[in-house]
Amino acid sequence: MAVIERVRTDLYRVPLANHLTDSTHGVMMDFELITVRIEDSDGATGVGYTYTVNHGGAAVATMIEKDLSTCLIGKDADQIERLWQDMWWCLHYAGRGGHQTSAISAVDIALWDLIGVKTRMPLWKLFGGYDPRVPVYAGGIDLEFPLARLLEQADEFLAQGFRAIKMKVGRADLREDVARVAAMREHLGEGFPLMVDANMKWNVDEALRASRAFLPFDLTWIEEPTIPDDVVGNARIVAHGQHAIAAGENLHTIYDFAQAIERSALTLPEPDVSNIGGYTGFRKVAALAEAHNLSLTSHGVHDLTIHSLAAAPHRTFMEAHGFGLDEFIAQPMQITDGYATAPDRPGHGVELDFTGLTALDAA
Template structure:
C-alpha cells in the first residue's frame, strides 16, 4: 500500500509573453497556477496542477489545503477512484463544480502521476494505450489582434508545426468577425482546418445568425456560442446554425456533459482535465462521448491532456493553449507536422522548474 504522507499546495501568478484577449474575459496578462504535490511513504511524489483566469486561485488552493489534504493523508494513494469519491463527497455541499472540481482535478492528476511513476509507465499506457500520436491545434486567444497580427500569428503557428488553428470571434459587430474569419481563410487556403471560438458571447438567435454566415468558411467547429447554462439554446444553434459545435471548458462535472449530450447541444465534447475532475473524469467523459458516437476534443493544459487523448479511440484534435508552461518545464512536447507524441517518461512526464517558479509564488 502506497500511503499518502503529505499534500503540498503552491499558488503562482504566471505572466504571459503576449497580452491575450477574448470576448468575455477581456485582456489577460497573466494566469494563476495552483500546483499540488502528493508524496507517499516511500518518498515518491506525483504532481498535478490547475489554473484560473483573472481570479479565484486562492479559493482553489484553500480547497486543497486544508480541506482535501486533511482527508487524503494516511490513505492508500493507489485507490484513486475511491479517493476521488471521498474528495467529491467531502466538498459536495461546497460546490459540486467550479473551484471544487478544479481543486479535485489538481489532486487527481497528482495521484495518477504518482501511480505512473511508481509503475515506471507513462499514463497513456496505464490508461490502455490507443495511439501516442495525437493531432493538435493552436488555440489563439486573439480577439483584439489586428488582422495583420492575426495573420502573422497564423504564420508563426505553422512554423511551430501546427496544421490546425483556432481563432476568436465575438466582437461587437458581427461584420468584423466575418471579415476577420474571411481574411484567415484566404490566408490559410482551402482545406486548412480552422475553428472559431465565441467564448459564450452570443444569445442563441445571434449565434444562429453568426453560424449561418460563418458556414461559408468551411470551419471545423464553432466553439461555445452561448453560455453553458443555455443548453436548449445551444441545441438550437447546433440544429439551425449549420456548423458543428464544440463546448465543455465551462462544464465542470460528468453530469453536466451528460446533460449537454442528452440535449443534443454538442458535437465535440471539450473537457478541460484541470477543471472537470481530473484524469479520472476526463476519461469518463471520453467514454460517454464514445458511447454516443461523438469525437472528444480538449481544452487547455495540453501537456497533461495528451495522455488522456492518446488512450481514447474517439479522440480528435487536442488544443495547445495560450496559457503555456513551456518556460517552466524541463522537457516539452515537440509539434511535428500537426501532431504531438505522448511521452514515454513515467507518469505524465512533466517536471516543473520550481526554482524558476519561486519568484512567481503568491
C-alpha cells in the first residue's frame, strides 16, 4: 500500500491575453491558479488545480496547505472516496461549499491523477469510458466587445475548429443584447449552435423578458439567467422562459444540484470539476443528471473536464473556457471540426510548466 507522503500547494497569478468582461465579475485581466502536487511513498506524483476569478485564491491555497494536508499525510492514496469524506468533514463547519469545495477539488483531481499515473491509464477510461471525442463550444467572455470585435472573435473561433459558440449578455439595455444576439445569429447562420450567458445578471422577471426577446434566434440555451440561490425563481424561468437553461458553475455541492434538479430549476446541469469537489463530485452530479434524463454540460478547466465528459453517455457540449492554460501546458487541448479528444496519456495528461508561472504569496 502506497501512502501519501507530501502535499505541495502553490498559488499563481495567470495573466489573460485580452481583458475580458461579463455582467457580474467586471473586467478580468488575470486569474489565480491554485495547484496541488501529491507524492506517495512509491515516489509517484499526481497534480491537481483549481482557480479563482479576481480574488480568493490565497484562501483556497491556505485551506489546502494548513488544513487538508493533515487529512492526507500517511493515508492510503487509493482510497479517494474515504479521503474525500475526511476532507469534507474537516472543513464542513468552516465552509460547506465555496472555498471548501474548490480546495477539495484540487486535491481530488491530484489523487485521481495519481491513480491514473500509477495504473498507466487515462482517467476517461478509468471512469468507464464512453467516447473520447467530445463536442465542444467556445466560451466567449465578451460582454463589452464592440460588435465588430464580437463578430471577429466568432470568426477566430471558427478558424480554431469550433462549431458552437457562447456569447455574453446582460448589458444595461436589453435592446443592446437583442441586437448583438441578432447580429451573431445572422453572422453564424441558421442552425449553428449559439448559446448566451447572463452570468446571473437578471432578476426573474427580467430573465423572462429577455428570454421572450431571444426567441427568434434559436438559442441552444440561456446560461445562468439569475442567481443560483433563487431556486424557485429559476424554476419559473425554466417553466415559462421557453428556452433550455444551463446552470451550475456556482453550485458547489451535490446537494445544491440535487435540489435544483428535483425542483426543475435547470435543464442542463453544468458542474465545474474545479469547484464541485473534483472528479468525485463531478461524477456524482453526472449520475444525478443521467438519473433525471438530463443532458450534461460543463464549466471551466476544459483540459481536466474532458475526461469526465468522455465517460458520460448523456453529455452535450463541453465548454472551452476563456481562462485557458495553453501557454503553460505541454500538450493543450486541440479542436477539430467541433470536437476535442480526451488524451490517452496516463492520468489527466495535463503537464504544467510550473517554471513559467508567476508565483504569489498565499500569506
